[in-house]
Structure formats: structure tokens, C-alpha cells
Amino acid sequence: MKAMYTMPPDESGVAHLVLDQSDAKINKLSGAAMAELDALLGSELVSPNIKALVVSSRKPGVFIAGADITEIECIETEADAFEKSRQGQAIFTKLAALRYPTIAVIDGACLGGGLELALACSFRVVTDSDKTKLGLPEVSLGILPGWGGTQRLPRLIGLVQALTMILSGKPVSGSKAERIGLADALVAHEFGAEKAYEFAECCLTGKGRRAILKKRQWHWAGYLWPMRGIIFWKAGANALRKSKGHYPAVPAILSLMKETGFGKIDRGMEKESRAFSQLATTLICRNLIGLFHTDQLLRKETGVASEVDPQPIHSVAVLGAGVMGGGIAWLFSYHNRSVRVKDVSWDAVGKAFAEAAGYYKQLIKLRKVKPHEVALNMHRMTGTLDYSGFDDADMVIEAIVEKMAAKKAVLAEVEEAVSVDAVICSNTSALSISEMGTALKNPSRFVGMHFFNPVNRMPLVEVIAGEASSDQAVASVVALVRALGKTPIVVKDSPGFLVNRILIPYLNEAGLLMQEGVSFERIDRLAEAFGMPMGPCLLADETGVDVGFKVIQELTAVFAPRLQAAPILQKMIEAGLLGKKSGGGFYLHEGKVRTVNPQALEVVGAVGASAVSDAEIIDRLMLIMVNEAAMCLQEGIVKRVDYLDMALIAGIGFPPFRGGLLRYADERGIPEIVRRLNELKTTCGVRFQPAELLMDGRSFYERI
Secondary structure (H helix, E strand, C coil): CCCEEEECCCCCCEEEEEECCCCCCCCCECHHHHHHHHHHHCCHHHCCCCCEEEEEECCCEEEECCECHHHHHCCCCHHHHHHHHHHHHHHHHHHHCCCCCEEEEECEEEECHHHHHHHHCCEEEEECCCCCEEECHHHHHCCCCCCCHHHHHHHHHCHHHHHHHHHHCCCEEHHHHHHHCCCCEEECHHHHHHHHHHHHHHCCCHHHHHHHHHCCCCCHHHHCHHHHHHHHHHHHHHHHHHHCCCCCHHHHHHHHHHHHCCCCHHHHHHHHHHHHHHHHCCHHHHHHHHHHHHHHHHHHCCCCCCCCCCCCCCEEEEECCCHHHHHHHHHHHHCCCEEEEECCCHHHHHHHHHHHHHHHHHHHHCCCCCHHHHHHHHCCEEEECCCCCHHHCCEEEECCCCCHHHHHHHHHHHHHHCCCCCEEEECCCCCCHHHHHCCCCCHHHEEEEEECCCCCCCCEEEEEECCCCCHHHHHHHHHHHHHCCCEEEEEECCCCCCHHHHHHHHHHHHHHHHHCCCCHHHHHHHHHHHCCCCCHHHHHHHHCHHHHHHHHHHHHHHHCCCCCCCHHHHHHHHCCCCEHHHCECCEEEECCEEEECHHHHHHHHCCCCCCCCHHHHHHHHHHHHHHHHHHHHHCCCECCHHHHHHHHHHHHCCCHHHCCHHHHHHHHCHHHHHHHHHHHHHHHCHHHCCCHHHHHCCCHHHHC
């Protein structure tokens, strides 16, 4: 397999190393590709005729996507990991030591090992293409850059920017790369090859090289010990606050970069390899790599078994201008699609525009968009009180109140107002898509499209195929969701669908624990220590205690007696403690400050002291979800075990470092899970009766 080839130097002495992995759509640095590069660095690339080398890619939109993840996954011992890291460092050190200038021309994704290769070059030229992204995302896999990235990057762009890139794992655009000094030149994508060649010719003379190097900044702060201390203190505080101490790669990166600093690079490289080797064999690394594979699989998922072409969706109409309707409208406008928003009054329509404007205000503050871009996107949104303009929509999304009768009535009306080809969707969180579809003359074009709140932050969209939904309609929605930057997962039409079906027993169990005298503060503290982004009681506050209780009641009607609504939640509602929207639920919400609500203590605290252990609290919260997930699998609610895990990570923030709910169960062992469920069934009731799927003792991931 050839991964790259060389072109001999032209009259001016400029040679080319072109990356083009012949058997793949993208370039990645596999062991074979690294060996090939090593061989070239010892033969063709040491030719005395070469005066400069341009490194580029033939793959459209990709320079190098990174190392071969499967090879990292196969590492079994720290010694193997250390050796693999040292080999890669040695090859890039050869590249860096070439006697002539080397120029990496980056037009597309340049990630992980790809950026480490580019850092080993003398200069970097990037294009302004939207696909040009430079980053070191290793932290998202539970490791750190192991081919020199932690040593070369801070020397080039300074300690502050390097720590930001490595600790977050987030890539930067071509324009930002040029702004922070990661790239020496930014050129137009359309003229990338010509401009890169001009840059290479400039590098042929000492004067030209000095002019380029003169533009680079000297990052003095990283060399002053007092400033270094402040930089590491601030970076560490921010990173550890976000990771909550669950990701060992974060403190490892901080410790390594603080220890190596700007000392001898060869010593720093050895320490980098040692730190890499200690992380590459951890369970957390394995779990995060597993999620990476699932994500890659979902990117190719069409959602249907047949081969159909998705219908292009350019214009959308949204029925209902509430919080969800406004968020959905914002999402489509942000992704360059025209949006028509309908409600019963202009005040209501105005709220949707205000919701969208609020999201854009956040993006401006974060420097993700510019004011003129916001103005353009907001002009893609229009409002109406009737169905005018709906005949131009490729898709309609209903997002009105969660009442079956109201939804059926609106859907029957909208079908008469749209074209015969338009896809019709409902943003219901629990109501039956099949039953809703009976209101339509052509239910084959009707699909559930469940967004999670807030729309701008939650990555999951459940795509629900009703009994009459056509493959093309489902595939069209899946393709659209992916184009919107969200994660689509197709689920069967069933009460609560997938995520709410598993989440509701968890929330309800928190209520039942409170009935037994466990404080809601303790429940939330233990859930967050487990890794959940927030505890179940705070989550109830965020979504609305009344909203959650309503869904619990709906599912109780289907799944009783194993699901019975916790009475304490009803008491909270009767006391007017509905959560954040009412100013207070379990907690008081005043700006960004959250404090315990004394009124909630009066409602919940009356049940007395509790003897329930911390371990039992976690078991009851987590195993009730594991059991419900097993039932979802045996009922065919979702296609694959790993898709279920990804749905819970993307939908409720189940801790990624655990690999997913079912990975967590497998790690504990299914026989142990069944034993513990039976114990809880004896002490707590029938809701812990083990699912039939669990009784054969097989792990969940054996079932893929």
C-alpha cells in the first residue's frame, strides 16, 4: 500500500511529497505509512538536488486526519506504547532535521499526528477553506499527543495557546491558525497550489526565510517563571473544572508541559512518550476510542435498510414558536436554510425570533460568528399567522403543545398547505408517531424528529420511524440532522422512545429515594461524582418538575406496576416548585448562582433521616437505567448496543469516560448486575426485576 509519493525537484530545486493513501478516502498515519515516510527520509528526500520540499495532500478536504486509531487500540502494554511513541518522534525528528526548508501546505483536516508532522516542518501554509482545521484532539481519546506535539506546539505558538489547544482538543480554522502563529501564511483555497509554490520559492533564499521568520511572535510569558505559574494555574483550574477529575489525560498534560517547559527538546520528547504510554493502556482510553468508532459508524448510518436517496431539504417551516420552536428555527437559519415560523399570534412568533437572537448573542460573545453573519442568518427567518409560504417548504416540523388531539388537528391542516413532496415531522418527546400519523392522508412522509433542549447545546436528535413512515422520509431526516451538525439515532415508535424511556425511571428513582429520607443534595452530589453532568434533581429543575412528572405519568400508564410515579414530585408541583422556570424547584436559580431552596427542604425534608448507603444510591440510579436499556434492546427500540450508549451520552450526558451505560454494565459484569438487581427487587420492589435479556449472562457488547 502506498500512502505517499514524491516528485523530483524542478529547475528551482523545489520537490514535492504528496500524501495520498491509495486504499482510503482520507490520509492517516498508520504504521505502514510512517515506515514509508521513514524510508523516504533516508533515501529520496536526502537528495543534494533538493533545495526545498512542499508537503501536500491529494485528498480533497484532508491533509492528514491523524494516526490510525485502531493501532492505538491494539496497544497492550506501556512498553509497546512507549516504543510506538518514540518511533514516531524519531521519524518526525528526521523530517525536522532536513538541511533544506520544508513547507506543509494544509488544505483540509490536519489533526493529531497530522499536525505533529506539520509542526516538524519548517513552515506551514494553510487555506481559508471551511474544511481546513488544525488540532490535537488526543485528549478526547484519553491520551496526549505522543509524536512531539506537546513539545513543538508551545515553542511555536506560546504556552497559553498551546495549552488551550491540547487541553480542549478543539481544532482551529485556517484563519485562526495564521492569527496565532501556527501557520506562516493564509492563502485562498482556490489558489492554494500556486500560492504555496510562491511561498516555497520565497523560502529558497536566506532573505526570504528571514522575512517569514520575522513575522513570528516571541512568546516571552512562557519563559518567565512567575508568568508560567499563573498560566498553568489558570489553565489547570479551567480544564479540571470541565473534566471534574474524571479524565487522567488532563492532569497528565498539565504535569508534562509544566515539567518539560522550554528545556531540551529531546528530554521533553522522552517524557512525552512516557506520559503517553501511561495513558494509552487505561480503561478510559479504551472506552473513549470505542465511542470514537461508534461516532464514525453513525456518520455513515442512513437509518434504513434499503438503498434510497435522501430528499434535499433547503427550506423548512416550523409550527409552534415556543422555546423549542424558536431553537429549531435558529438551528436551521444557522445552517443556511430558510425558515418560516407559524404561531397563533405575533407575540408568540416574536418569542421565537427572540430565542434565536439569544442563541446568536451567545455565539457572538464566544466569537463563533460575526455580527454581519448573524444579520444574514436572522434574515433567513420569517414569521406568519397562517400557512402562507408553507407550499415552498421542503419540510415542516411541528413543535406545539404535547397533546395528541392538538397535534393531530394541526398536522391535518398542514398537510393541505404543503407540497405533496414535503416531509412532515413532529418534535414530540413521547407521543406515538404512528397514532399521530393517522391524521394524515399520506402518513408515509411523516417522521418523528425529537430535538433535546436546549437545541443549541444538545447534540442528539431521535429520529422516530412510525409504522407507515417510508424509508426515504426516514433517510431524508437522518441526512438533514447530520447536516445540521447533530447526531441522529433512529429509534422505534414506542412510549418514551429511547432516551426518555431510560431517563424517566432514573428521575423517578431519585424521587423514591427522597421518599425514603435521602436528601436531594446528596443524590445530586453522588450522581455528579459518578460523572453525570448534573444530578437528577437539578436536571428536573432544568427541564421543569411538572414536565418530567407528566412524562412519568404517561409512561406509568404503559409500564405499571414496575413504574409508579414518586408522590414527592407531585408535592413539589402542588407547592409551586416547578424548577428554574418558576425561579425555584429543588434549588433557587438566581442568575448563575444555585442554592438549596428552603421551601423544597420543607416539602422533601419531612420524610426523615435515611440509612441508605452511597453505594446503594448509585446502584439504584444506574441499574434501573441498565435494566430499562436491556428491555429497550429486547424490544428492538434501537438497532445496536453502541448506538444506545451514544444516545445516552449525547442525550443526557452520561459520562463518556465510562464508555456508555452498557459499557459500564459490562465492566461490572452482567452476572453481578443480575445479582444486584435481584437484591434490589427484594428490598425495593418489582421495578428491579431483571430484564429477560440479562438472564443468559452475556455482555451487551457481545451482542453487536
